[in-house]
Amino acid sequence: MKKLWEGSNQFKENSNLSSYRTWLAKNYHTHFENYEALWSWSINHIEDFWESICHYFDVNFHLPYTQVISSQSMPGVKWFEGGTLNYSEHVFKNYDTNKPAIIFGHESGTINYISWRELKLKVASMASYLKSLGVTKGDRVVAFLPNVPEATICFLAANSLGAIWSSTSPDFGLDSVIDRFFQIKPKVLIAVDGYFYNNKPFDKTKIVTDMVSALPSLEKVIILPYLNERGLAKFPNEFVNINTIWQEYPPQLTFEAVEFNDPIWILYSSGTTGLPKPIVQSQGGILLEHLKYMAFHNDVHKGELYFWFSTTGWMMWNFVQAGLLMGATIVLYDGSPSYPNLNTLWDFADKVNINHFGTSAPFLVASMKNEIIPKNTNNLSSIRSISSTGAPLPPEAFQYVYKHIKEDVWLCSMAGGTDVCTAFVGGCPDYPVYEGEIQCRALGVSLFAYNENGIPVENELGEMVIDKPMPSMPIYFWNDENNKRYKASYFEDYPGKWRHGDFIKINSKTHGLVIYGRSDATLNRHGIRIGTAEIYRAVNKIKTIEDALIVNLELEGGRHYMPLFVKMKPNIVLTDDIKSQINHQLKTEYSPRHVPDEIIEVPDIPYTISGKKMEAPIKKILLKMPFEKSINMDAMKNPDSVNFFVEFSKNI
Template sequence: MTTALWQPGDESQNSQLANFWQQARDNSGQPLPDYQSLHRWSVEQPAAFWQQVWDQCGVIGNPGDTVLTTGKTFQSARWFANGELNYAENLLKRNDSHTAVISVLEDGTRSEISYSALRVAAGKVAAQLQAAGIKPGDRVAGFMPNRIETLVAALGAAWIGAVWSSCSPDFGVSGVLDRFGQIEPKVLLACDGYHYNGKWIDLGERIEALHEALKPELFIVVPGRGDSSVVPKALIWGAWLEAAGPAPDFIRLPFNHPLFILYSSGTTGQPKCIVHGAGGTLLQQTKELHLHADVRATDTFFYFTTCGWMMWNWLICGLHTGATLVLYDGNPAYPNTGRLFDLIDAEGITHFGTSAKFVQAVEKSGLCPKDSHDLGTLRTLFSTGSPLLHESYDYLYQQVKSSLLVSSISGGTDIVSCFALGNPMLPVYRGELQCLGLGMDVAVFDDAGKPLADSKGELVCRSPFPSCPVSFWNDPDGQRFHDAYFARFDGVWAHGDYAQLVPHAHHQGLIIHGRSDAVLNPGGVRIGTAEIYRQVETLAEIREAIVVGQQFDGDVRVVLFVVTAEGVTLDEELQARIRKAIRQGATPRHVPAVILAVPEIPRTVSGKIVELAVREVIHGRPVTNRNALAKPDALNHFAQRIELEK
């Protein structure tokens, strides 16, 4: 039997989830004895469950008299059809001197703002937008680093029902236009620069080019260095805010009124513009932060993210809990991998979020945070972006903090939330996400659409959930939306992850084996890429890797590309050890036919490796949107290396 790495203590009985659980009842009015029962009730009685979330998590607004109206299809379900709310009103419901946000930039610049001051600042943005004629449904776009001004602008837009969309400033002009160009924003907010890796990155030319191409009605620039930098034709943030009139009333709008537009990675075509509704985003993320993450008003919550990743949207909803948020902008490993652990101690962070890749990088750097840092306030560590390796769990418990709740979470931009995540009342097992999210009817299907109890297959959701996207932008008949999620299994959301349920006595865990469209198929046997990464990336000689399937001699062969550690050569002896590690740790079918060294692994701007783009390149097919990559030229190495092996 698998031994738990962490067990809930007596304090878990005081968690917000425990309180919610105690008040939940089945159809006969009986308490729910275990998490499996609670989860089953939440998906079988969605109206009762989501109404309880609304009430107990303190959502402000009018829920109306009908929680769920079902239609003939998944997409036609309507949540709180005659309900109304305002997202900004909910995030700003705490209105006192308690610190709402702390902002720390890579160069050490620190600032903070209280809840009452944040409300005033967001109200000024709302007043100025309204005075400029911006109406509900108009788009406000931010080409911004992760700092307080970005959050203030997003809240000000939501205050009057405008739709917020943001891109990280490390995107090039064409990458931004691939996104903002589709949604035609009436307002563009941009920063003239930011710090990264010890350098000042000037954005002056980029934002002028964006202004010229997008032609927004309002163009506002935030001086990145706090000086009076002026971009021609731009309003300057500070002066623009100071000229604001009184804050308008919050505009309460229908539950599904658009709030955010997020974007797919766009590595194999133009990014999809995914429209998320205010009510679904708020209710789903509030459920996750209050119940699954147990973030409270006395806590300090941090997630390392840029404004181009959905984790930024998840992070800012932490304001609904009344907690203090910590924003960080810059390289998380500059000047060394201890930087974010310094931040934990300096700011008293209780809930710390990062990526699985960062955890691996810290481990490979040799840092032992439990010896170098205090970490006394830290209770929970979130990880997402890719599967957290089994060995990374060991590292976190052995070298970071043994009493830590390691909460691996998985969902995505498509749902701006999670399908599976953590739980303060369940044990943590090596390599597993703790539980399925409440209200999420998650299952794993085989190719024929039949549920699998303990085998690998397609991660699906069988029933509607509130944070299902409202639509895709410029998809009037909904065909692109249907094709993205519902073409695989009729009436069932297919998420695109290759996963496996893990049965336990009183709940189900989940293992993510990688993206299903990147699954390898040598000899007709499906193999998840995460199983290979798990073995390879534990070797000290390998810094990172990417694996793809190549059509070869009538079959599919597994091709592994690796970036070696400094001073290490991929010789025959190292290749043999790689193959041995994979054969022993996985199966002989996982062993790559070809292992090649490359200088770098291509990633999206948000840091995700792009297996599909590499697969296209090695087959000689074009990658139609290299602008989505942080370093588009990184793909060139793969075409050249695979040619040498033919």
């Protein structure tokens, strides 16, 4: 295992993690020889650990809590019951007249700086307007916005009132947005008229008006004229221009104290088994988790610039907001990361002096494949960490970062999920970076690799399982009677323990981890998780197709291969014209990311006896995992259907 980087003694001593250990020694009389000892304490004394996070970060409880945790039996855990607080209030504790709160870059080359004063005034005006509409604790405020400062402003305003936030990106198709928002019955929609991507305009006025028609719970629609100020004429008169709100509503900002376990926002699963699951996380749970992770695993300091290339439809957008909790400046970018070329984001990093550069593994892999060498074209002296998530980062990409981007940078590969809006595993200032490995299990995350017998193992492939609760785990899924879908999503395989759906291996020597991709049927497409159900809903509209199955394979060298297998109706064969119909349907209804790499005709689609499509077992077969560990033939309705896939796997 090749060591690629290790922080200097000064780097380690100046880290937030070092400060926290010193504080623990003084206040908790605990001393830890190394990170692994601290991690063990954090998972074996979870009440002490999470309470220490409250004290260390001076979390402001308006009303005190009665106990740290109701029980350690998952699901259904209650944290810090009785305690009340507000996420936005903790953001504005960092108000700073000397540093910008937000830096915003656009693919056109424009860069805007938003001061803490401007941020606070606009959040206050938006909060006043929402309050005038009767928005109150528990109401849903949803957004169809690009990664622009207005999205952050509107989130903080809604949150200050105790309202529940939810957002999607304007590159989502109409059906994708409605599938999400219709379930949660929003009161207010904030939408964009359109956006630019790859120097091309994308008008979204019709999608917005169609969306409004499909969401009868809406009482008000606010429009951000982003593509064209005059484009507002295309909308009904009762829609409100967001710019009038800044001008006409008094900037009076107060913070509604809500229960620790009250909802902060609703994120969405990818829709693998039907409609996307609306995942509800708590105000306090997200606050504590974001404080912990930003400080100790990203090592973000007050006044630094924290950037992550994201959209509002990815949980990393929500995660980025936590930079404000650290007193950092969050850096946003809207547009294509490859326009006019793949050096764009590195050029942007130099222009604004980014300290923490966050991106996806597929972006780094694409840069590598296109032989982009930022160290020859850019300064990058301000960057001290590069973070990567969204997909496993292959060893070749680790090498690429240190050889062709920056040799003295801290590479923080991390992995977690929308389910918890954080990373389970990620960076550790104390540890070296080894080729292909994530550095550590995060504090407070009792994570292990389970073999096929449900036994924790090291140095061999296993299922990622978390056996103790975390505050940012979902409090529930929206409209999920008796937590039925919630329990089925995480707790069916190992009762009382969270199965996340990743294959991992834990290195007993380095304490690092390698993630080998999804063990379930979710498609991880270029760093974005896509549900198979979305694919099937579109393909089902092609009348000549009887059935379909899709998987995404994570192959060596950072390659991905997403084949769509289709069973044609009797006496019909798959033609290029039908393939074009499928691709067009997927692209127009959802996004280009949904288009498969190849469409292949098969004689039959494998099903279980109970009628479930067998995506995960087929994925294992195509990845050439041992057959007997990949599929249970006795559980199949049509076992002969597997033969095609066994033969097909030989040519991958």
